[in-house]
Every structure is written in C-alpha cells, then in structure tokens.
Amino acid sequence: MSDTPEKLICGQCDLVLEIPRKEGHFVGYCPRCHNAVHHYRVRPSKVSLCYALSAIFFMFATDSLPFISISAAGIEQGMQVLDYTTVLGAQNMWAASFIIFLFMQLLPLLTLLTIIAGDLGKILGKRFFFMPLLLKILHFNVEWSMVEVFMVGILVSLIKLISLVSIQYGAGFWTFFAFAIFYLLAVSRFSEEEMWNFYVPHTKTPGSRIPESGIRAEPQDFCACSCCGEILDIRTETSCHRCGTGIRDRSSQSLGKTLAFTLAAIVMYIPANIYPMMITTYLGSDSESTVIDGVIVLWGMGSYFVASVILIASIFIPIMKILLLLYLCWSVKKLRKTRNRLFLSVIYRVVEFIGKWSMVDVFVVAIMATIVRVQNLMTIYAGSAMISFAAVVILTMIAARSFDPRLLWGYGRERKNAGTSRDTGEGTPEDRSPDENAVPESGKVPHPA
Template identity: 40%
Template sequence: MPPDHPLTASHRPYAQASFQRISRRRLRACHECDLVVSLPPLRAGEKADCPRCGHTLVKRHFRPAQRSLALAISALIALMMAVSFPFVSFQVGGIGNRIELTQTATSLIGFDQPLVAIGVALTIVVLPALYLCGVIWLQIGLLQKDPLPFSRGIARSLAHLHPWMMADVFIIGALVSLIKVAGMAQIELGLAFWAFCLFAILLLYTTQSIDSDWMWFSLAGEPLAPEGTRTGETAQAQQMTGCPTCGLVNRLSPAGRGQCQRCGERLHARLPQSLQRTWALLAASVIMYIPANLYPIMTTTTLGQSTPSTIIGGVIELWQMGDWPVAAVIFVASVVVPVGKLLALAWLCLMVGRSHELKGVTRTRLYRITEFIGRWSMVDVFVVAMLVALIRAGALMSITPGPAALAFGAVVVLTMLAATTFDPRLIWDSPSSRPARNAQGNV
C-alpha cells in the first residue's frame, strides 16, 4: 500500500476535506455527495468516512486476500453441499415429498412460471456461485502477486453482482414456509438446509471481507488524481468524478463523460437521465403492484378443495390462525417495504434541486435505507417457490403458484433498479451546482 497523506491518529477513521492543494495521491470523490477528500493512512479494522454525508469510502481489513479467499472457498463448499443433499421433506396422511434446493426453482417451470424460476435460481445459486468463483480467482492472483487473466473485468463485476445475491433472504422465506406448513404436516430438515444456512452466513462475511481499495491498488496500482484537484469541493465543480467501481478520481470531457484510467468503467458527472429513468421504473413498479395484489399469489388445494390466496389475504389468514410473527414478516416484506420504497424514491426525486446541506444528510440516509431494504421483498416470492416445490401430494394437499408471483417479482426487480438508477449526488446539487464550501462544518 502506498504511503498516505499524514494525519494524526485521532483522525484516522475519517477522510480529510481541507481547502488546499495537497498531494494527488489517495484522493477520493464520495459516491453519494461528490465531495473530494484525501484518505488518511488506515490500519486493519479502520475505515474512512466522508466528512460531509458519512458514506464509508474505504474499509481496511487484516490480510484481506487470505481472509476473502478462505471465506469464499468455505462458502462455495457449503453451497455445493446445499445443492447435493436433500433440503427438506414433509409427510402428511402417509404421503410425503422430499426436495432438493434446486427444485425450488425447477418446480416453477412445470407451472408455467419460467421467469420466476430463473429469478429464484439466479439469486440463490447461480449469481452467488459466480461471485465466489470470481473472488477466489482474484485473491489467488493477488496472493501470487501476479494477477490472473481477466482479473480487472472480474473485479468490476463483483460490485454489480452484490445486490442481486439473496441467499439470506431465501433463508427467511424458507423459514416462513416451514412455519406455515408445520401445523399441517410433519417437517424434516435435511443436511442441505443447514449447509445452505452456513452458506448464507459465509457469503455475507465474504462480501464484507472484500477490501476493494487494497484490491484495486494491488491489481493496477493507483494513478495520481488529475493535476489541480482540490479537496473540500465537489468533483463536478472541477469537471471530475470518482469511479464508482475502483474509486479513482478522473477528469471528464467537456460533455461530462469519460472512462476510468484504472478499471475502464464508463464515467459520467451524474448518471445519464437519472430522474427520468427512476420515474419510469417507479411508474412501472406501481403498475405491476396492482395485479400483484389483485391476483392470487398461490392456490392451496386441501382434500380436493382449492383456495386461492392473495398477498393481503395470506397475511390475514396467518393472523387469524395465530401466526402473528409470520404474518408480520409477510406484511412488512410484501406491503410496507415495496410501498415505502416507492414513496421514498418518489419523494427524493421531487426534492432534487431543493436540497439544503443540513437536510442532505437526512435524505442520503433515507436513500441508503431504501436501497438496502428493497431486496427483502423477495421473501414472498421465495415462500411461493418453497411451498410449490415441497407441497405436492395431489388432491390431498398441494400448492400451485398464482399470476401474482410474477407480478410481485417484477415489482421487486423494478424497485431495485429504480434505486440503482437514482443518483444520490443529485440530493446535494443545488440548481447552480455550487461547491460544498461548508463541508467541514457538517461532519
């Protein structure tokens, strides 16, 4: 790691935002408020936060390559066990069924739900496996001090894959499903269930162990920031921007575009048509949310009698049966989260251009929460996938997916894309895009 700009030990956890020309090494433009800062020297376990909005710019880990490699290999082994052994089984009236993890996706294809099946398979198995293989590939090259081929492209892909891996959400969905079935049948958890729980935990630790700042320096060094870069001001005011992938500060063309000289990522002063795209995705989400609630999300057949169930109807039924915790989980994930996310993003879009420095921190925190919680709405889709695969006892007891499953899955994807297309730096932009002169006063 190159020598960093010297700071006193008490300031290590924070990035420096002075108003003077300093070394062009270790400069960063915050991805959420666009303030240009100088990173302090960091030891293992320390992090540097933006002094303006509080966004974490860099987080240093002890032996990052060894740590990430060990966690990724362990997680991949756990995933292989999860897909190789029985996941869960049930038995009722002398009739039972045993499923493997992959059947939660493949069973949906038989009920004409290929898009939902693809979404389930991608989020719980395929994308996590690709992510772990990418981490292993990168860290082996870094430990050898000779990056393997395609390392830069793989490193760029890791950040894009992260939001779409939902193993932890699937665990919650599986638990909700099993609680719903436990009162009607005998449930037995297989080895794969516990292996998948371990995999979800290890995957979470793997994603948190990635030290992207160290990784990119080890892969491609760190070119100096453009000459004349000033800290304490926004990058846009200096016709620059920070790369969202590797963090390097780059100069933009007069048209506000460029390409990162370290990782090759396309750069823009602000995401093109950010508000228009966000509004379009929000409108599409609202449209899809209507059939997601009007149509049944699944149909339960018991002793030859079929009962369709909507999202709200399922919540009411669980509440009446006394399963209040499960009903609360489904209500929050399927109603509160998507509606709250739609309202929050719409409000943020309306407030763009009207922001004030003091209110910018609050709105940025709202954006972070909105971005984080969106994926948890997939719980209901995973509940349907789990029950459809498991409960297959013919006229005695069976569950089939309804048309609302696809509509609600589309709502989740569209709202996640809406959060991705919204540029949080717009929160801090005034109509005149004035520099942040009072950044230090808002720490």
C-alpha cells in the same frame, strides 16, 4: 511510499476526501453525508479467501443433499434445494424459476469465484488477465445476490408449515445455512479497492492535476469512476484509464429514469395484489389467496410473527420504497428550499438497503410450491401474482440504482449557474451551507478510534 495522500470522491455527496494511512479494522465515513466510503481491513485477502472456499463447498453440498421432507396422512414428500426450477417450470412459471435461480444460485456462485480468483492472485503475486472484467461485474453480482433473503424465506415457510405437516430436516438444510453465513462473511471481508490497486495499479501522469480535498469534485472538473472509484480529470479524460469505463453524466437523466421505473413498479403492484399469489388444492378443492389474504389467514391462525414478516416485506416495504423514491425526486426539484440534505441521504441509503427484502414472499411461494405436493391430499401452486410481485421488487431496485444521490447535494448546479467559479470550487451559497457541508480542515476520512 509516496508522500502524496491518497484521495477518493464520496459517491453520495461528491466530496473529495483524503484516506489516512491506518492499520487494523475500521470503517471510514464521509464527514459530510456520513456514507461509508472506505474500509480498513486486516489481511483481507487471506480471510475472505477462507470464507469464500468454505461457502462454495457448502453451496455444492447443499445442491446435492436432501433439503427438507414433509409427511402428512402417512404420505411423505421430500425436496432438494434446486427442485424449485423443475416444479415452477412444470407450472409454467419459467420466468419466476429463472429469477430465483439467478438471484439465489448463479450470481452468488460468480461472486464467490471472483473472490477466490482475486484473493489467490493477490496472495500468489499473479495478476490474472481476466480479473479486471470480473471486478467490473462484481458489484452487480453482490447487489443482486439474495442468499440472505432466501434464508429468511425458508424460515418463514417452515413456520407456516409446522402447524400443518410433520417436517424433517435433511443435511442440505444445515449446509445451506452454513453456506449463507460464510457467503456473507466472504463478501463483507473482500476488499474491492485492494484488488483494483493490485491488478490495475494507479497510474499518474507527471504534471497531472490533483483535486483539492474538503470541497466537491464537480466544480474542480473531477469525477469518480462508476466502476473502480478512480479519480478522473474530465478536462482531459473521456474514459477511466484504469478499468476502461466511459465517463458519463448519470445525473442528467437520473430523475427521469427513477420516475419511469417507479411508475412502472406502481403499475405492476396493482396486479401483484389483485391476482392470487398462491393456489392451494386440498382434497380436490382449490383455494386462491392474494398477499393480503395470506396475512389475514396467518394472523387468524395465531401466527403473528409470520404474518408480521409477510406484511412488512410484501406490503409495507414496497409501498415505502415507492413513496420514498417519489419523495427523493420531489426533494431534488425543491432542493433550494431543502435544508436537511443529510436526512435525505439517509433516506436514500435506507431505500437501497431494503430494496431486495420484498423478494421474501416470492421465495416463500416458490418453497411452498416445491415442497407441498402431497398427492390426493394437498398441493400448492404458484399464482400469477408471483411474477408481478417479483417485477415490483426488481423495478424498485433499478429505480433506486438509477437515482443519483449527488443531486441531493446540489450536483450539476455549476453547469447551470454561470456565476460559479469552476476553478476555485466555491459553489453556490446553498451548496455550502455551514451546518451540513462542514468537513475537517484536512478533508480526511474520519474513522472510529
């Protein structure tokens, strides 16, 4: 084992850190911005493989077994979990059908196949040639998979229906929850870093420069690969020598892209609240309801919990995401007057975390429209606002991904400040404020004892 400590660059504050050699299960945090940067896991390949195999078994079982059936006035209507594709298609909602299928079925399946292939190769000692490509798209698949959001959507739909019709739960209902649990466990225990180190090991050229720990990477002319996390010397490299990803300065256009996607989300949010989200046909009479109408009706029916969930997911979270994204962009422009950069980093992580949860209402409408089709009695159709609302969620998620959190810590200042020494990495005084930039002398990643 080499005596040279392994290092990484924090993706949120650009600090160079050493990775201590530890055993057991821990999470390492950046001492500057408190972002989780490294995970110590016990036998990650074997554990995540077992979870992934279980998840994919329950996924196929869910797709083939009866999911839910309802009965009202002696009429029974059942559904399987994938019936929404044909039902929404028949209602000319092919775009919504594809979005749900992509987020709930296709991307989770690709994620599980990547985990299974990667873990099998690691355990068997075989380096599959296709694994680097799968690992490059794994992060996208995980981020945009919405299995847990769909699970909450099912629960909300059932609470809305339980007072209107009689509900019977099929075997597919229970296997879906087993699939969701094992999927989340497989993703949480899978180690991308271990996979990259196995399939494409680190290669160091003799005499190559090594970044100094405890200070930012940019003044030293280093950066982290946006795909595999490899530390790259931007003086001599134009692309990652491990995964082939080109080196690009995402910070240069970060604010412009974030503002553009955020403004687009604001535009789409208007029709999402004006036009009907759901149309209910009861005994031949149509009733349209917007998002806020659904909250009011549920509150009036005494379904306070469901009304609160819809209010938070469909009204509060989208507005909060938009406002927080605008605030982060404004904070970058006023950074010299901003002292609490750690607080801004926490805000960014909150925006990233809540990004997908607004999709709950879209899933609820899809489930309701699929299962409530009791002929001559009651039928639910998806409204035109469903597409607009899904667009709001997608646009805000893209806006959050476009924002470069390193800007909150003064990233890019050295290129504009001629008085800054790029070789020593001293930076400007405001970029090294003692209260927020202080790190351990060794620059090591701290971890729970």
